[in-house]
Amino acid sequence: MARLSVLIADGNPVVRAGLAAILCTAEDLDVIAQAADGREALSLTRRYAPDVILLDVRMPGVDGISALPHLVQLAPVLMLTYSREAEIICEALSLGAGGYLVHGEFTTDDLLRAVRDAPLGRPHFTPTAASALLAELRASSHPQRGVAQSSERMHNSVVFGLSSREVEIMDLIASGMSNQRIAAACFISEKTVKNHINRIFAKLQSATRSEAIARWLGTARPGVTGHG
Template sequence: MPDQTTPHPGAPQPPPTPPNPFPNFPPPTPTSPLRVVVADDNPVVRAGLTALLSGRADITVVAEAADGREAYEATHLQRPDVVLLDVRMPGVDGISALPYLVRIAPVVMLTYSRESEIVQEALRRGAGGYLVHGEFTADELVAAVRDIKQGRAHFTPSAAGALLAQLRQAQGSVGLLPEGLGSMAVGSTFAPSSSSENLSQVQPDVGQSSSYRARFQLSTREAEIMDHIASGMNNQQIAATCFISEKTVKNHINRIFAKLHSTSRSEAAAKWLGTAPGSARGLG
């Protein structure tokens, strides 16, 4: 009986392993998947998030939690790369658990709660992002998880609007914001920066905003929408932030353009921010 371990003489032979062209460097090792803890009191939401994230080759859900206490225990035990945390949960809620979780891992709020006060409190307590259900796609959620690990914070339109409101109230004070959120790209992502200069450039001074509103004869709502346009929001994001339809946003923009004698968003923003030629309004 022939030896089962000896290949048949006519059988095809596997190709030889190519030599390492860089003998002084070891071959690359596969990247470990991102480890995620999902905390939400709704079991259907938890299961859906787990299935979605675990379907990506570079992400694995290492634990689920139904409240803040379970989230802390799972995070303390598993040491994940990212925690997805709901706001309203029985027992210990997400906002209460947040300061303890961020000592261990970056935390992204993933919730239906869009109130400005809650968004701002989450940021004050260290959240690295704030995503409101219904305002992001599956791919955007996955991108947020990957980016949070790299220190790039994500915000959906409602949360971005709340942050804009906070900036108005603070009038340029960056002390209320999580460290590193200096350069602002409203809509979903905030790129880290060590300087607050860009914030003052995209956020008009409240007093100046009032005078310019009177000068251009904009209503309060039109001035709010003009602020959003100047900060880079598109119509969909403005609609979500202001809780109005995109059609209503377009109607407001048409009236704004007429009052500012502008034919484009960039021209209107330049006049509103005072960067258009001959404008008296400053940026600092």
């Protein structure tokens, strides 16, 4: 049987040790690295090229959701977490996670099966994640709102002439992220974030963060002077 290498990314060292102990009971699985946050997970993934990544959502520094889009480009990612919020589950899956397991909802055999199936593209979900996915699928039968928001976002990027990176950063600004969090999410320095923001503000003809957000979200238009 071919052996699979696994990287565990979890902010809790006790959880990491417990998962490693479980995985090491399987003759076909090797835990080759452990990471305490998303940035370390990305660095170790590039160094060791694991077959599967087990990724927690909430971690100090760069969290799992922020690291996920970068990690899925390098290896299959299986979310393994206590986070059970439907929004987080759906976001993780939309960003490329190959399954979502909530602690307390799976057995050792379930975990081993999910890890073995991840490189084969076979997703596994515990009940909470499956329910969230089902609710999202049902909601997608009424897609008008989501389509309208996506269309408005694309329209704004063209109108204001923002690059794809600037669009990404503007979306993070609009979500309320600080420069520090944006830097962590995008794996760039705060100085680079500030440079991007200066260019974005110039293109949006905005002097403040709130004014830029208002124009980006469509509540103001170029040429309309904001106050405050």
